[in-house]
Amino acid sequence: MDLALTTYVVVGLTFALYLGIAVWARAGSTKEFYVAGGGVHPVANGMATAADWMSAASFIGMAGLIAFMGYGGSVFLMGWTGGYVILAMLLAPYLRKYGKFTVPEFIGDRFYSDTARIVAVICLIICSVTYVIGQMKGIGVAFSRFLETDYETGLYTGMVIVFFYAVLGGMKGITYTQIAQYCVLILAYTIPAIFISLQLTGNPIPQLGLGSTLSGSDTFLLDKLDETVQLLGFAEYTTHARLSTLNMVAFTASLMIGTAGLPHVIIRFFTVPKVKDARSSAGWALVFIAILYTTAPAVAGMARLNIMQTLEPAPGEYLRIDERPAWFRNWEATGLLAIEDKNSDGLIQYSADPATNELVKLDRDILVLANPEIAQLPNWVIALVAAGGLAAALSTAAGLLLAISSAISHDLLKSTLLPNISEKTELNASRGAMALAILGAGYLGLHPPGFAAGTVALAFGLAASSIFPALMMGIFSQRVTREGAITGMLVGIGLTLFYVFQHKGIMFVADWRYLDHLPENWFFGIEPNAFGVVGALLNFIVAWLVSHLSAPPPQRVQELVENIRVPLGSGVAHVHH
Amino acid sequence: MSQLSERNAHAYWRKNKALIVKLGVIWAAVSYGCGILFVEQLNQVQIGGYKLGFWFAQQGSIYTFIALVFYYARAMAKLDKLFGVEEQE
Numbered sequence: 001m002d003l004a005l006t007t008y009v010v011v012g013l014t015f016a017l018y019l020g021i022a023v024w025a026r027a028g029s030t031k032e033f034y035v036a037g038g039g040v041h042p043v044a045n046g047m048a049t050a051a052d053w054m055s056a057a058s059f060i061g062m063a064g065l066i067a068f069m070g071y072g073g074s075v076f077l078m079g080w081t082g083g084y085v086i087l088a089m090l091l092a093p094y095l096r097k098y099g100k101f102t103v104p105e106f107i108g109d110r111f112y113s114d115t116a117r118i119v120a121v122i123c124l125i126i127c128s129v130t131y132v133i134g135q136m137k138g139i140g141v142a143f144s145r146f147l148e149t150d151y152e153t154g155l156y157t158g159m160v161i162v163f164f165y166a167v168l169g170g171m172k173g174i175t176y177t178q179i180a181q182y183c184v185l186i187l188a189y190t191i192p193a194i195f196i197s198l199q200l201t202g203n204p205i206p207q208l209g210l211g212s213t214l215s216g217s218d219t220f221l222l223d224k225l226d227e228t229v230q231l232l233g234f235a236e237y238t239t240h241a242r243l244s245t246l247n248m249v250a251f252t253a254s255l256m257i258g259t260a261g262l263p264h265v266i267i268r269f270f271t272v273p274k275v276k277d278a279r280s281s282a283g284w285a286l287v288f289i290a291i292l293y294t295t296a297p298a299v300a301g302m303a304r305l306n307i308m309q310t311l312e313p314a315p316g317e318y319l320r321i322d323e324r325p326a327w328f329r330n331w332e333a334t335g336l337l338a339i340e341d342k343n344s345d346g347l348i349q350y351s352a353d354p355a356t357n358e359l360v361k362l363d364r365d366i367l368v369l370a371n372p373e374i375a376q377l378p379n380w381v382i383a384l385v386a387a388g389g390l391a392a393a394l395s396t397a398a399g400l401l402l403a404i405s406s407a408i409s410h411d412l413l414k415s416t417l418l419p420n421i422s423e424k425t426e427l428n429a430s431r432g433a434m435a436l437a438i439l440g441a442g443y444l445g446l447h448p449p450g451f452a453a454g455t456v457a458l459a460f461g462l463a464a465s466s467i468f469p470a471l472m473m474g475i476f477s478q479r480v481t482r483e484g485a486i487t488g489m490l491v492g493i494g495l496t497l498f499y500v501f502q503h504k505g506i507m508f509v510a511d512w513r514y515l516d517h518l519p520e521n522w523f524f525g526i527e528p529n530a531f532g533v534v535g536a537l538l539n540f541i542v543a544w545l546v547s548h549l550s551a552p553p554p555q556r557v558q559e560l561v562e563n564i565r566v567p568l569g570s571g572v573a574h575v576h577h
Numbered sequence: 578m579s580q581l582s583e584r585n586a587h588a589y590w591r592k593n594k595a596l597i598v599k600l601g602v603i604w605a606a607v608s609y610g611c612g613i614l615f616v617e618q619l620n621q622v623q624i625g626g627y628k629l630g631f632w633f634a635q636q637g638s639i640y641t642f643i644a645l646v647f648y649y650a651r652a653m654a655k656l657d658k659l660f661g662v663e664e665q666e
Contacts, residue, residue: 066635071616074634078608081639085604088646089597093653207636211625220626238631239620248613256608274664276657279650286646290639297635565590568662 003379007146010383011390014184018165018394021177042277046284048175049268051182053080053285054292055131055396056138057456059185060389064367065454066300067307070235072242073300075251075530079460081286081293082252083259088282091260091468092269094475094564096278101270103263103403103467104411110474112557113482114416116489121407123466123493124263127459128400129441131262134456135162135397136445141365142389144334151335152446158393159442166398166438167431175271178399181391186291188388192372192381193295196302199375206298225301228308231315233352237301244525251457254532258460261468264396264403275567303371310374311350311359318347327373336363397438404437405430457529458500465492465535473543475565478558480543483550488543496535500528589660596652600645607633607641 058080066073098106104124108117136155139162144154190206197209201221213220225237242248259265268285269278311319321341331337338361339348350359369389372382409430414421421429466489473480473488526534552558563569611619616630624632657663 071631071634074612074631077635078612078638081642082604082608085600085642085645085649089600089649208625211627211632213626222626222628222631238628239617241616245613249609252608252613276650276654276664279653280647283643283646283650286643290643294636294639562586565593566586566660566662567657567664569664 003382004148006379007383007386010380011146011387014180014387014391017180017184018177018391021180024176042272042281043284044179045175045268045272045277045281046286047182047288048178049265049281049285050288051178051185051391051395052268052399053265053289053396054182054185054392055456056135056142056389056393058289058292058296059189059392060138060141060368061134061365061454061456063296063299063303063371064364066297067304067367068364069242070229070237070240072240072248073297075242075248075255076457077293077297079252079255080259081289083256084282084286084289086256087260087265087269088279088286090472091266091475092278092282093275093567095266095471096269096272097275097564097567098560099270101267102406102411103266103471104407105415107467107470107474107485108411108415110557110560111470111480111482111485112554113486116470116482116486117411118416119486119489120467120470121411123462123489124407125404125437126493126497127258127262127463127467128264128404129437129444130462131264131456131459132397132400132404132437132441133444134454134459135393135400136441137455138365138389139393139397140445141334141336141363142369142386142393144336145330145366145369146386146390148330148333150333154334155442155445159438162394162397162401163435163438165394166401166434178395181395182288184384185388185391185395186288188384188391189292189299189368190295192375192377192385193299193302195377195381196306196371196375197298200302200305206295206302210298210301221305222301225305225308228305232308232312232350237304243527247526247530250526250533251530254461254464254530254536255457257464257468257536258462258532261463261466261471262460263407263463263467264399266471267403267406268399299368299371303367303374306371306374307367308350311348318349321346321348324348325373327370330373331366331370334366336366337361401434401437405433408433454529461496461500461529461532461535462493464532465496465539469536469539469543473540475561477547478561479547479552481547481550481553484543484545484547487546488539491542492535492539495538496531499531499535503528585660586662589656589662592656593653596649596656600649603641604645607638612638 062073062076062080065076095103095106098109100106100109104117104120107120108114111117136158139158140151140155142154143149143157144151147154147157193206194204197206198204200214201209201212202215203209203212210221214224222238229235229237242251269281272278272281310325313319321339324339328337328339332339337359339358340360341348342356342358343349348358349356351357369385372385409426413429414426469492470485470489473485611630612634616634619630619633620628622629627636654663
C-alpha cells in the first residue's frame with residue numbers, strides 16, 4: 001500500500017474510533033457536558049488529562065524546537081512538567097474540595113464579586129484563544145502534509161474537523177475519547193522513537209539511546225551531534241543556553257506557573273471523585289505526560305543528527321538537489337520547507353551562515369512529522385505519526401474550546417447576564433461560543449506569532465500572569481480582597497499583553513507591533529514568551545498591596561477558605577441553580 | 578462525625594504548608610538548580626553519553642517531579658488520617 005492510502009486508512013480508523021466514543025457517550029445534561037458527573041477514576045482521569053494537556057505543541061512542535069535549540073530547549077521540558085508539582089500541591093485538591101466546575105466560578109465566590117468573575121472569564125478567554133492558535137498551527141501543518149496541499153488549505157480543513165468534533169460531545173464524550181487519543185498519540189510518538197534509537201544506537205529505549213554510543217563505534221551520540229553541528233557553525237548542542245541564564249529561568253518559571261493556571265487543565269481535577277484522587281490524579285497525569293516528555297529529547301537529538309547526515313553525509317560532501325529524498329519534495333509542496341541553490345552547484349549546502357545557507361526554510365513544526373520519513377521507517381509508522389499528531393491537536397483544542405464555551409455560557413450568561421435561560425439554551429450558547437472561538441483562532445492561525453510551541457508558550461505566560469496568582473492567593477490567604485484580586489489580575493495580564501503585543505504585534509499581527517522584535521528592546525533580555533513570570537510577580541505584589549488598603553473579606557469568605565483547606569465533607573461537583 | 582476544632586485545622590494546615598515548602602525546595606533544586614544555574618559545573622560530570630547538567634535539564638528533573646507528586650499524595654493521605662479529616666467513603 002502506498003503512503004497516502006495508508007495514511008488515509010490509519011487516520012480514518014482513529015477518527016472513527018473517537019467519533020464512535022463521542023456519540024456513544026453523548027452528553028445529555030449540562031452537568032455531564034461539563035464534568036462527566038464527577039465519577040472518573042484517577043488513573044483514567046490522569047490519562048485523559050495527559051491527552052488534554054499534550055497538544056500539537058508537545059507532539060508536533062516541541063521536539064522540533066529542541067532539535068534546533070539543543071540544551072536551550074530544556075525550558076519546555078522542565079516548564080511543562082514541573083507545573084504539575086505546583087498544581088498538585090497548591091491548587092488541585094482545594095479546588096476539587098470546593099466542588100464547582102469552572103475556574104471563574106471559584107474566583108467569583110472567593111472574591112465575593114461578579115466583577116472578579118467576569119475579569120477571570122476575560123483572562124481565561126485570552127489565554128485559551130492564544131493557545132488554540134498554537135493548535136491551529138499544528139493542525140494546519142499536519143493536514144497540509146497529509147492532504148498534500150499548502151498550509152492554508154490544511155488549516156481550513158482542520159478548523160472544520162475541530163468544530164464538528166468539539167461541538168458534538170461535552171466533557172464526558174471528551175474524557176473517554178481522550179483516553180483513546182492518549183493511546184494513539186503515545187504509540188505514534190514512541191514507536192518511531194524506538195525504531196530510530198535502535199537504528200542509531202542499538203538501544204530500544206530512546207531515553208537510554210540518547211546517552212549511548214552510536215552503533216558500530218565508540219563515539220557517544222551526543223558527542224557526535226555536538227561535533228556535527230559545530231562543524232557547520234551552529235552552537236554546541238548540549239550546552240547552548242536559550243539567550244541567557246536569566247531568560248532560561250524566566251521561561252521555565254512562566255511555563256510552570258502557566259501550567260498550573262490553565263483553566264482547561266484545572267477543570268480536569270474537578271472530575272475525580274475525591275480530594276485524595278485529585279492529588280494522585282496529578283501524579284498519574286504526569287506519568288503519562290513524562291513518557292512523551294522524556295522521549296522528546298531523544299527524538300530531537302536523533303532527528304537533528306539524521307537531518308545533518310542526510311544533507312552532508314561526510315564533511316564537504318553535500319546532498320545533490322536532484323537526488324533529494326521524497327520526504328524533501330513532499331514537504332516542499334506544503335511550503336514549509338524550501339531550498340535555494342544560491343551558488344548554482346546543484347548541491348544543498350546547509351550552514352549557520354544565512355548568506356551561504358541553501359536550506360532557506362525549515363519550519364521546526366515539520367520535524368516530528370517528517371522524522372519517520374527521514375529515518376526511512378515503514379509507511380504504517382509514518383501514517384501512525386500523522387494520526388498521533390492529529391489526536392494531540394484535536395484533544396487539546398476540544399478541551400480548550402470546552403473551557404472557553406463553559407466560561408461564556410456558564411459564567412457570563414447563566415450566572416451574571418441572563419440568569420433565566422434554560423439548560424438547553426445554555427448548551428446551545430456554549431456551542432455557539434465554541435464555533436466563534438474556532439473561527440477567531442483559525443483566522444489568527446493563518447499568521448501565527450511563532451512555531452506551534454512558541455505560540456502556546458505565550459498562552460502560558462498569560463495564564464501565569466493572571467489566573468494562577470488569583471487562585472493561589474484565594475486558597476493560601478484569607479486576607480486577599482476582591483479589590484486586590486481584581487487589580488492584580490488586570491495588572492498582571494495587562495502588563496504581559498502589553499509586553500507581548502509590543503514585540504509581536506497587537507493580537508499577534510506583526511504589522512501592528514509598536515517596538516521591533518529585537519533583543520535590544522527586551523526588558524532585562526527576557527523574551528516575550530518568557531515574560532509571564534514577571535506579570536505573575538507583579539500580580540502578587542499589586543494584589544497584596546491593594547488588599548491591605550481595602551477592608552478585609554467578609555466572615556463567610558474566610559470560612560469558605562478554611563473549609564476548602566481540609567478534604568473532609570467534599571461532595572461531587574454540582575450545579576448551582 | 579465531629580466538627581474539626583479550629584486549633585486542629587490550623588495545625589493540619591501548618592503541616593501541609595511545611596510539606597509543600599520542603600518538596601518545593603527539591604522541585605526548585607532539580608530544575609532551576611541542577612538544570613539551569615549549576616548546569617555548567619554539573620556538565621563536568623559525564624554519565625554515559627550524557628553530561629550530568631544536560632541530563633537533569635532534559636530527563637532527571639522530570640523523573641524527580643513524578644516522585645514529588647506521588648510522595649505528596651501519600652504523605653497528605655497519612656496526614657488526613659492523623660487529623661481525622663479524610664473523606665468518608
